[in-house]
Amino acid sequence: MSIRTAASRLALACALALPVNAAAKDGETALAETAPSQAADTARVFEPAYFAQFAPRNALDMVSRIPGFSISGGNDNGQRGLGQANQNVLVNGERFSSKSDSLRDQLRRIPASDVVRIELVDGNTLDVPGLTGLVANVIYAAQGASGQFRWDTGFRAHNTSAQLYGGEISVTGSDGPLDFTVSLSNDNNRFGADGPVLITAADGSLIERQETKFSGGFDNPKLSTSFSYDLGGETTANLNLSYGEDFFFRNEPEIGFPVDGPVRTRDVRVREDGPQYEIGADIEFPLAGGKLKLIGLERFERDNFAVTLVDSFDDGSASTGSRFRQTNGAGERIGRAEYGWRMLDADWQLSGEAAFNRLDRVSQLFELAPSGDFVRIAFPAGTGGVTEDRYEGSLSLSKELSPTLSVQAIGAMEFSRIEQTGSAANSRSFRRPKGSLATTWKPADDFDVSLTLARRVSQLSFGDFLASVSLNTDNENGGNNQLQPYQSWNIDLEANKRLGPWGSLKFEARQAWFEDFIDWFPLENGGEARGNIGDAERTHLEATATLNLDPIGIGGARIDLRGVKRWMSVTDPFTGELRDFSWDQRGVIDIDFRHDIPSTDWAWGANLYSDDRAGYSRLRETGREWEGPTFLNLFVEHKDVMGLTVNAGFRNLLGARQRFYRTVFETDRPDAEIAYREDMDRRIGPIFRFSVSGDF
Template identity: 75%
Template sequence: MASPERGPTQRARVYEPQYFAQFAPRNALDMVSRIPGFTISGGNDGGQRGLGQADQNVLVNGERFSSKSDSVRDQLSRIPASDVVRIELVDGNTLDVPGLTGLVANVIYTSTGPSGQFQWNTGFRPHNTEAQLYGGEISLTGSEGALDFTISLSNENNRFGADGPITITGPDGELIEEQYSQFSGGFDNPKLTTAFTYDFGSETVGNLTLSYGEDFFFVDGTEDATSPGGPDRLQDNGRRENGPEYEIGADIEFPLGPGKLKLIGLERFERDNFSSFLVDTYADDTPAAGSRFNQTNGIGERIGRLEYGWNMLSADWQVSGEAAFNRLDRTSSLFVLEDTGEYVELDFPAGTGGVTEDRYEGSLSFSKQLSPTLSMQAIGAMEFSRIEQTGSAANSRSFQRPKGSLATTWKPADDFDISLTVERSVSQLSFGDFLASVSLDNDNENGGNNELVPFQSWGFEVEANKTLGPWGSLTLELEHDWFEDWIDWFPLDDGGEARGNVGDAERTKLQLTGTLNLDPLGISGARLDLRTAKRWMDTTDPFTGESRAISGAQYDFIDLDFRHDIPATDLAWGASLYSNNNVGYFRRYEEGREWEGPSFVSLFVEHKDVFGLTVQARAGNLLGARNKFYRTVYETSRPSDDVAFREAVDRRIGPIFRFSVSGDF
């Protein structure tokens, strides 16, 4: 484990606190986000398969984050900037944390006493939304003897909405219906998080993390529709989702024999209560028509993991074992509105049941500095799993799968390095895909599939990093993946469709990340950060047999951020541009695409000392990006020339205004 007392890691690129002084950072996140050419990536989350090897590119005092309810960004935001000793940008292969490759930011900090932080985020949109008033976080970090602690209370607060026309046309372009739609929604996630670290002495350290939160999500919409020769129609629709979630995690590391043993335990659970409704009423005597769908999910995960690391033959070794138990319990009910005005429940047995996966994994890793300029890391692992499903489509299956990686890094100069990683990996299934559900707004029923297996992949990644002295830095990444048992919409024998394994797929990504400092051009305190990527993809459509891109993936994106911290002042201003192009979806009876764009542009102004506070105002969506959706629905299964109708949606989002205040106490 790294410590503030020791010197920087050999050949590390070191950023001292004074480097970040012009940005007046409040916490470690503000500092890491300003490292030239570096982007935070990876980290444990609810979709990752167990804990596994580390994959995030940020460490704290040489240790990985192990929480799955908090992101890397969340945890960095609670480390006061005043406690940061330095940040090292190092080659992941040279660290004794298996799974890390490429450039890794190691935040070295020490607690200097009680310190509090807060940030209040607010904002509004002129159209279709409530004000966003209650976002932000307050946290307290400190020490008491051998105990370090962090207590945080946060709320992710978001409001959104759009309005605009919808046009439904027939096969030959004839108008079927015109609609004017409007929706408004919001999301809140209040959460209490605590983290405790206790130093028992003799290199024995324990950690305990606790978190509890609740989700509150809603969307309400209306559609006013007119059609040639038909009655006017008014539709009310909405969705609700809420429920509690908690996580308990603990670990302890202590010397044992020639190395150190680390024991990790984690328990997390989420209750998700979902409901949706859709009701059409007509201007004439036509009876109202509608549906209601309710679903309750209990989602849990329990993990036990051990890691034993030691040094032998001038190399770092680690053997690890992990047991993970995932579960989903679901009940679903579907109702239809009768002419009497009463809702009548329909039979929907495929939407109720449970799924469990018991998974065991063992691995051995080896990391070595082969020469002053060359390092390598090898990981070999095997996992064994058993998936069981209950309900109307009960099933049980067992699997064993090898996985692992080989990574090398060549660093011929302090300002240049290039790394190559080859990896075999196994994905995490979405248990909800095993059971049936419905989407009322698009009139789709999703069948269940009790034969699903996780997709597996072979992949390689080449990453080259070059610092440009006072000009900044550049990172170029090339990644290619071959997928087996890829998951997409899949035809069922009864004429329906479900998420299923559709065969092979490939994906290539080329990404450029860079920082250009404008000081050498005479614009002191200004910098331009760029991230852009292009993807090439190929898979076989299970309905048509034709080659196409991967559903829902990104073809390309560009993220451009300009910031100018005006010298000798506490003022900063800047602008950002984000634009992306995504692949549509392909189902049995329809294909379509939903996106927002074409581009989002924002401007901000910031004052870093308003009575000791940092205040920022931002105006977004200045180019008028819109909410768009189109689809073509067929009378028969694709491929088909028998079009039922086409739907085109073009809704206004409007400008977005944000205001934040942050400070210390």
Template identity: 75%
Template sequence: MAQENDAPPSAQLSEGGSENENARIFEPTYFAQFAPRSALDMVSRIPGFNISGGNDGGQRGLGQANQNVIVNGQRFSSKSDSLRDQLSRISAADVVRIELVDGNTLDIPGLTGLVANVIYVNTGASGQFSWNTGFRPHNTEAQLYGGEISLSGSSGKLDFTVSLSNRNDRFGADGTNLIFAGDGSLIEEQDTKFSGGFDNPKLSTNFTYAFSENVIANLNLSYGEDFLFRDMPETGRPVFGASRVRDLVINEDGPAYELGGDIEFPAGPGRLKLIALERFERDNFANDLIDSFDDGRLPIGSRFTQTNGIGERIGRFEYSWSLWDADWQVSGEAAFNRLDRVSALFTLAPGGDFAPLPFPGGNGGVSEDRYEGSLSFSKSLSSSLSLQAIATGEFSTIEQTGVAANSRSFKRPKGSLALTWKPQDDLDISLTAARRVSQLSFGDFLASVSLNDENENNGNNELVPYQSWDLELEVNKGLGAWGSLKFEARQAWFEDFIDWFPLAGGGEARGNIGDARRLHLQLSGTVNLDPVGIAGARIDFTGVKRWMNVTDPFTGEDRPFSYDTVDFLDVDFRHDVPTTDWAYGVSIFTNNQAGYSRRYEFGRGWEGPTFADLFIENKDVFGLTVRATYGNFLGARNYFNRTVFDSPRPDGDVLFREEQDSRIGPIFRFSVSGSF
């Protein structure tokens, strides 16, 4: 009784109570102090747990499961909606419990470590809505129309969810660029301003139909539009010569849709699941750059346009059965990816019109037809030890059309072996060894242009996906009333790693540059402050450190991966004041990214040194949750440095150095969310 009385409300959970006897069970009462509106609000408050993985546009087909959240024992199959999107549409009132379980025991190949299984029952029509708005005092328009509204319900054997959302933001910065000669003397001072934003309105639907207790079908449909703009005016004042005014505008838009479904039913001694998915998006990109001078000379400029048609079609089957006290699954998948691109490059003519320039390398198509088969085995070796093994083989053909037409075929083995040990109720240890194959970015096969940086990216029709051997350790430790900790260590050895590399005939492109390795260490957790007398307060944190090594193809030196994260720290303090509807908190985030290396330059862009936000929240304003945030109150800034050479590195002399220091300014956000 003393232990129960000493335990804060935020630490009251139960063990067992589900089909998995080792599950940690979080009842709805555990989350009551946070007044959750959706399953996402609840999962986000599990101590030491961070949502990760899930199908997305960058994943190779559907493949084995890789997320750490499932719903009613099933993984999400949509690739257009994120895990967070789908969880946000499940009403908190419908959640029966959340089970934190060992992924090896779930009969879903690919899941390892701790997985949150959200158990919910659709109890009738319910809705969720959120409105997100905000503004910045400098350089940006107001963010007015962000948010989502969703409706879930049932009719007989049919459950449905319909949502209308707009993921959007507005951003910008202003400051000074300094351009220096190789000897350090100032060449030009530039006043810059950057403003931009995006809107992604989308209609999504999900239908689940229970033909019987053992036959269930799902249908996912979505359609959306993407809109993005960037305006980057610049005034250049050289030490010698005429002043210059640059007008740089970027616009991008296009539709996207997804149609996907699955059906699962008994077949022989097991169950068969059939999955199909079709998705497509079109991106219309345009970039105009015009420089005008105050000495009367004619303006100069360029235009670059690009239209991309990106599609994916997937068919997959999974047959699962139990044998010898183990779970087995055989699966097969056929995936067909395609990119069709039309690009055009123009120069500004004396009359003010844009005249076309030859740009054949930016036009063509890339497709990959991929087939894979897999056999998985999962077994509990004892009450505290479980094993999962997956063996997979894939066959793929990559074809390119256009001026650099090419066709190649590949056979690759892959798979994983995972072992999970639970020596104590509050300690889980998972060790995974895996062989993985990456998904290519088809845009790297074709040429493109970055006008503002004066960089041309040539195409490479010899690209192959990089592969890796991965060794991953995950340790989860409960701290009782104090919270929990999670430690992750991931060592990867890459083959055919992809980065910028020099072309034999001149120029550069994305290409396979050889072997590389990366060690990733991560510590995350939740520390409850109830034991020290601050009831309802907690600190959530995540810290990451990476060591990377790849041989630079331009200089032969060892360096980190271009643009990759070197380290970051994210700390959130939240206090839900007991016996009130108020909460407040502060978050601190710092991120250190590696630079990049190219044939004629190297550089690095980053923001910081530290972002810090303050928020205050009331969970019952006429039944609504209202939150106000004062962001970036420590004044983090945007930085970019680069050094450009007059000929290929490392032998070239420095042509110029650029140093950018821009103000971001404070960020004010306001949100309202509720249920109906």
């Protein structure tokens, strides 16, 4: 896609974002007069009374019901270090600093009874660099000690065991200058599917029919604590601690019926477990007319991974198979300092960050011998270590140029050194500028537009430096000691329009030009690995809307809609042709209906979801994996069953399936002949969910 094409799409996006006539804005019941806060004077304020019809249990329930607003960003999404803020939710004007707990996890632990109000404000007007567009600022005050719990359970009709032990219990409170939260949670699931796989030759003739199914699940029990202490004199300190364990399993039996040859029975077992912890602390205090904030974070995770594959045959011939084991120790240590002050009617911040990332990996590959024992074979490229030492400095300013116009500018420089040990030892150093310029225009109380120009640097996946194998797909992934983060130039546009009593509309357009983009590429000595393949670009259009049905007589009902469309372009290193990014999202349709029946404790609703994923391209195969085409889910909820909220859901009513298709070639592409095609079509089946939540 050319720059002219991208420019024309953004021009169209700007035109679509212009204000349109709508219902009178004084119909919005959420707007209220409040005491002065960190919000701008024109902030939209949602008080607890607005959310009463939803009977929220926590701050997440409340933020999720803000018209036209969706939670995004957060340090849990692979952000490089701590860096500038990138989430669109704050708590008491401060961003979350934990990287182990998601935004949703942390909001869920704030009781709804403690929320004073939620402000929707322009990110440029806050003294938190990195925030642009609409930001939700949750203002809350802990009142004594209170607890809440949630139990999530469910089952599927086919192939899986029941999901019994999901949920969370937490206690939040205050004691004088101390605020605290203690949480015990288990994020878990059970999943599976069954159905045929057809292996066909290039001419379409059948080679083998396979009857397959798989079942799996995971449990992630975790203990999290958070402490905040007011030391007086505008000095506050925070301490976050968490410890958890990860457990994952997947079983995938298969029976192959070839046109010629013996019937083959395959047994595949995958297991993974390991601990993880995080320690984070910060302190903020006045200094020389401004405020200095010091942040420290240490986190570590160990994964013990093993997969075993064995094929046996009905003619009595010897079984064949392989086993792959891998132990990963991944850690991150961050120190950050932020000094903010007010000067020239603007908020300034000078920050510095040092981040040290590490990965230590030991891989072992085994082959099944005729004796029935697994014999280890050489696999040196899968063992080694990767470290990155990174230092960053930045200066930012945020300023309101007028009551309707604000601007934020950030300039930063990053220095890093990446070192690899093992069979492909290497060391390299980099220096990269980055930053952003953002402006927000608010010509009316019910309309605003934000435009951001940014230079960004991605976070590497250290596992891509070292080799690994995928036994079930018969692929070996080579290591790449030349890998470096890709960088990008970005233009982001966001427009928000309130539609009075009818709801709200948000439109987003993003254009990104990537350098050193990462995907599969051929190694010089044969094989393939993840590597930098050159320039790429992507256009992203997204519309989000909330439509209230009260004006047409359906009290308490609303529809939330989200639509995404992406265009991507990168040169395939194997064929030289332009294609989409491997596995990237091409489009989404998400329609959510909820009806809180007036004067009752009942609610019901439905969700329709479809996700279009791009295929992938490798040295000797191409393919695509997806689930769908469309999921339809229903739920019914009662908000006061002896003081509890009970929700029952029935998912996948349209029978969405698990699909996988690939073409495997005899030799390296692009001139290779087709070896075979694989077409998988598995039944997921109906899914039932049940949850109970309450306070104590």
